[in-house]
Amino acid sequence: MIATDSVLLTDLYQLTMLQTYHAERMHETAVFELFTRRLPLERNFLIAAGLEQVLDYLENLHFTAEELDWLADCGRFGPDFIAALATFRFTGTVHALPEGTAFFANEPVLRVTAPLSQAQLVESRLINLIHFQTVIASKAARCVLAAPDKLLVDFGMRRAHGAEAALLAARAAYLTGFAGSATVLAGIKFGIPLFGTMAHSLIQAHDREEDAFERFAIAQPGNVVLLIDTYDTEAAAHKLVKLAPRLREYGITIKGVRIDSGDLAEHARRVRRILDAGGLAEVTLFGSSDLDEYRLRELLADGAPFDGFGIGTRLDASTDAPTLDLVYKLQDYAGRPRRKRSEGKATWPGRKQVYRQTAADSAFIGDCLGLEDQPRPGDSLLIKVMEHGRRLQPPEPLAVIRNRTRAQLAALPVALRAHQPAPPYPVTIAPELYELAARLDREAH
Amino acid sequence: MIATDSVLLTDLYQLTMLQTYHAERMHETAVFELFTRRLPLERNFLIAAGLEQVLDYLENLHFTAEELDWLADCGRFGPDFIAALATFRFTGTVHALPEGTAFFANEPVLRVTAPLSQAQLVESRLINLIHFQTVIASKAARCVLAAPDKLLVDFGMRRAHGAEAALLAARAAYLTGFAGSATVLAGIKFGIPLFGTMAHSLIQAHDREEDAFERFAIAQPGNVVLLIDTYDTEAAAHKLVKLAPRLREYGITIKGVRIDSGDLAEHARRVRRILDAGGLAEVTLFGSSDLDEYRLRELLADGAPFDGFGIGTRLDASTDAPTLDLVYKLQDYAGRPRRKRSEGKATWPGRKQVYRQTAADSAFIGDCLGLEDQPRPGDSLLIKVMEHGRRLQPPEPLAVIRNRTRAQLAALPVALRAHQPAPPYPVTIAPELYELAARLDREAH
Numbered sequence: 001m002i003a004t005d006s007v008l009l010t011d012l013y014q015l016t017m018l019q020t021y022h023a024e025r026m027h028e029t030a031v032f033e034l035f036t037r038r039l040p041l042e043r044n045f046l047i048a049a050g051l052e053q054v055l056d057y058l059e060n061l062h063f064t065a066e067e068l069d070w071l072a073d074c075g076r077f078g079p080d081f082i083a084a085l086a087t088f089r090f091t092g093t094v095h096a097l098p099e100g101t102a103f104f105a106n107e108p109v110l111r112v113t114a115p116l117s118q119a120q121l122v123e124s125r126l127i128n129l130i131h132f133q134t135v136i137a138s139k140a141a142r143c144v145l146a147a148p149d150k151l152l153v154d155f156g157m158r159r160a161h162g163a164e165a166a167l168l169a170a171r172a173a174y175l176t177g178f179a180g181s182a183t184v185l186a187g188i189k190f191g192i193p194l195f196g197t198m199a200h201s202l203i204q205a206h207d208r209e210e211d212a213f214e215r216f217a218i219a220q221p222g223n224v225v226l227l228i229d230t231y232d233t234e235a236a237a238h239k240l241v242k243l244a245p246r247l248r249e250y251g252i253t254i255k256g257v258r259i260d261s262g263d264l265a266e267h268a269r270r271v272r273r274i275l276d277a278g279g280l281a282e283v284t285l286f287g288s289s290d291l292d293e294y295r296l297r298e299l300l301a302d303g304a305p306f307d308g309f310g311i312g313t314r315l316d317a318s319t320d321a322p323t324l325d326l327v328y329k330l331q332d333y334a335g336r337p338r339r340k341r342s343e344g345k346a347t348w349p350g351r352k353q354v355y356r357q358t359a360a361d362s363a364f365i366g367d368c369l370g371l372e373d374q375p376r377p378g379d380s381l382l383i384k385v386m387e388h389g390r391r392l393q394p395p396e397p398l399a400v401i402r403n404r405t406r407a408q409l410a411a412l413p414v415a416l417r418a419h420q421p422a423p424p425y426p427v428t429i430a431p432e433l434y435e436l437a438a439r440l441d442r443e444a445h
Numbered sequence: 446m447i448a449t450d451s452v453l454l455t456d457l458y459q460l461t462m463l464q465t466y467h468a469e470r471m472h473e474t475a476v477f478e479l480f481t482r483r484l485p486l487e488r489n490f491l492i493a494a495g496l497e498q499v500l501d502y503l504e505n506l507h508f509t510a511e512e513l514d515w516l517a518d519c520g521r522f523g524p525d526f527i528a529a530l531a532t533f534r535f536t537g538t539v540h541a542l543p544e545g546t547a548f549f550a551n552e553p554v555l556r557v558t559a560p561l562s563q564a565q566l567v568e569s570r571l572i573n574l575i576h577f578q579t580v581i582a583s584k585a586a587r588c589v590l591a592a593p594d595k596l597l598v599d600f601g602m603r604r605a606h607g608a609e610a611a612l613l614a615a616r617a618a619y620l621t622g623f624a625g626s627a628t629v630l631a632g633i634k635f636g637i638p639l640f641g642t643m644a645h646s647l648i649q650a651h652d653r654e655e656d657a658f659e660r661f662a663i664a665q666p667g668n669v670v671l672l673i674d675t676y677d678t679e680a681a682a683h684k685l686v687k688l689a690p691r692l693r694e695y696g697i698t699i700k701g702v703r704i705d706s707g708d709l710a711e712h713a714r715r716v717r718r719i720l721d722a723g724g725l726a727e728v729t730l731f732g733s734s735d736l737d738e739y740r741l742r743e744l745l746a747d748g749a750p751f752d753g754f755g756i757g758t759r760l761d762a763s764t765d766a767p768t769l770d771l772v773y774k775l776q777d778y779a780g781r782p783r784r785k786r787s788e789g790k791a792t793w794p795g796r797k798q799v800y801r802q803t804a805a806d807s808a809f810i811g812d813c814l815g816l817e818d819q820p821r822p823g824d825s826l827l828i829k830v831m832e833h834g835r836r837l838q839p840p841e842p843l844a845v846i847r848n849r850t851r852a853q854l855a856a857l858p859v860a861l862r863a864h865q866p867a868p869p870y871p872v873t874i875a876p877e878l879y880e881l882a883a884r885l886d887r888e889a890h
Binding site for chain 1: 462465572576605612650660779846
C-alpha cells in the first residue's frame, strides 16, 4: 500500500524531467524559489505557513521498493534511471521565511538549492504544502484582526477539502491566533487546544429540548456549552434560566451557549438580556453559521455581545480567495542565473533575498527584493533552515510562531490590516536585479 | 502514530455527544440524511461523488488501542464510555445516489440508518468526503460540457488543498469525463490514465531551448510533448519545424506542444499555422494557464485550435464555488420523524426518497422529494448500498461511473448545461412531506 504522502504524490512531468536530467547527467546545482506573482484582490498581505511540513517531507524523501516496482512496471522509465532513484535523497539547502512572517508579491517564501533533480522533483508537493497553509493562515489572520479580543475556534473540518486540509487548516489557524479547533486529530497531531459543543441532532433526538440540555450537562459536567437555536432561540434561553439552579445542585455550571442561525446579533442581544436577568451573567455567548472576517466585523460593529465564534467553511476553504498564484521557478543553474520570459509570467532571476526596513517601533516601512550577495538596507527575511538535507533547528513550537504572527500583524501598515483592498505595500526591486534581468535578456538575443 | 484517516478525524462534539448517548443508553435507530440546502449561484446542478470512499471508511471504522489511550488520557471521557468504544463498529444501512448522479437542492445524496451513536460519529468525515468530491465532480462536469470533444487533464495537484484533495480531485474529475490526471499517485491508487509534459525549468536549465527540446525527446521518445512558451512561443514553434526531421531520423515523432501563457487563442492559431506549414500537421496543441469552463468556452468560441487542455488550480480548488452548503441532519429517531426548525435552516423530516420523472428519450422532466414509504411517480434515485455495515456490491469501476455521468449530463435540461445561472430545475415537495412537517410543528407547540 503506497502512502498518501508518497514521493509519487507528484506530477508525472517531474519524473519525466528527472529521466532527461539523468540521461544527460545534468547534476549541477539548481536554485529554485517559491513565490507568488500577485496577491488576490481580497488580500493585502499573506502569512507564510507550512514550512515544518516541507522540512519533514524533504528529510524523509525516498522511493520505497514498492514505488520503484510501480515505476518499473509502468513502462515509462528505463532500468538505469530507476536504479538511480533507489538511492535518491534530498541533500540540499533550504532558505525560508519563518512561519508567521507577513510577505507580499514577488517575495520568495522559500528557496531550494540542490542538485537539479532533487530540487526539481519536490516542486509539486512543496507548492502544495506551502500554498494551502499560507492560504489558510492569511485568511485566519484577517479573522483575528476582525475580532482581536474574541475566542476564535476552527470549526471547518467537514467542508475542508479532504483529510489533510482539515488537519493543516487547524494548524494554520492556530498559528495565527485562533484559540483552537474542533478537529480532534489536529489536537492530537499538533497539540492544538480542542473545543466542542453539540449538534442539533442531540437536541432533536430527545423529545424535549430541556431534557437534552440537562442530560448533556450531566454527562459532560466539565464543559457545558449548549446549542440553543434548534427550535426557538429565546425560548431555549428561558429554559436554561430555569435549568441552571437544578444543575447547580449537582455542582454543574453552564459555561456557554451557541447560536447558529437567524439574525445572530439580534439573538445574541436578546439571549444576553434573558441570561443576565436570570442570574446567568457568567454564561458566555458563542456564535457560528457561515462566519468569516467580514461577518465578524459586521456583528461586532452591530454590538452583538458574543464572547467567541466558531469559524468553519469560509476559513477552511478560504472561500473568497481559495488559491494563490504560488509558483516555484528555476532562478539559477550551474552557476548561471536563469530567467523565464513568458508573457505575464516573467521571473526575477538569481538568488534573491527580501530586505525589510522597519521603524523604531518595528512598524514595516517597505521591502526591497534584491540579490542575496548584494545586501540592501533592512532585515534579511529569508533564513537558512536546512543544509545537507537536514534541519538546522528542531521544529518551532507553535507558541513561538503565534507570537511571531502577532508581532507581524501589529507591525503591518494600518490600511493593510483592514478588509478593504488597500494600496499595495511598497516592495521595490533592487537596481542590480533589473540589471541582471536586462543582461540575461540581452544575452538571449 | 495515529493515521490521517483515523476515526479521530472528527469534531470533538461527536465524541461528547456519544458520551451523552452512552450515559443515557440512547441506542435506538437514527436516520440521518446528507443533502445541500441550496446550490451555489454558479452551479445549476451537482454531480454526486465520493461514495466509495465513504463505504471504505464505514467498513473499516474502529478505534485502535492508541486512539483509546489518547481518549483516556485527555481527561474528557469516562472509562465506561471508552470501554464501549473498543468494540465500536458501524453496523448500519446506507442508501445513496450512485456516483455520477445529477442532483439538486434538498435531495439526499446519502441516508444513514444505524444505532444513534454510529450514525452520529461518522457525520464529520462523511460530509468531508462527499462534499469535496461532489464539489470537484460538479466543477469538472462543467468543463466537460464546455469542451466535450477535447482531451481534458487534471493538472491541479500543486494547488489542491493538501494531499488527499489532490488525489480525490483527480478521481472526481476522471469520473465526470476527464481523460486523466498529471498526479502520479492518483494513477496508482485509482487506475487513472496519467499525462505529463515538462516544466519551464527544463528549458531554462539548458543554455539553448532547441537543445532542451531535442534532449527531452531523446530521453522520452514515447511521449514527446514540448512546452514552447518559455521565451518566444512562435520562435519555439519554428525551432520544432527544424528539429522534427532530425528527430525522425531517430524514429521519434513530436506528439504535441503545450502553450501556457499570453493570448492562448492567438498563440494557438499562429503555432498551428507554423506547424502545418512545416509539415507538422499531426502535432497536437495543448493549452494550460488558469483555465476553467468559462475560459474553455471563450477559447473555443474564439476558434483556438487546441486539441486538449490542462486544467489545474481552478478545478482542484473549484475556485468559483469552493464549498457547498452540504449538511447531515437527523430526520428520524426511535421510529419518530424529527425536524430541525432553526431560522433559514429548517429540514424536511422523515426517511425520504428522490423520485425523478424522465421523458421517453431519458431527458429529466422533474424530481419530487417524497417519503420512502409513499412512492411518487418516477425512478427512485436512492439505492441501498450497505447493510449490516457491509457493502452490498463491490466498488463500481470508474468506467461505469463515467458512463453514468455522461448519460446524466446528456439528460439534463439544456439551460442547466450552460454556464449562466439558469432557472432552477423543478424539484417539488410531496404533499405528504408538507403534512408531516406541519404535524411535527403542531405537536411541538
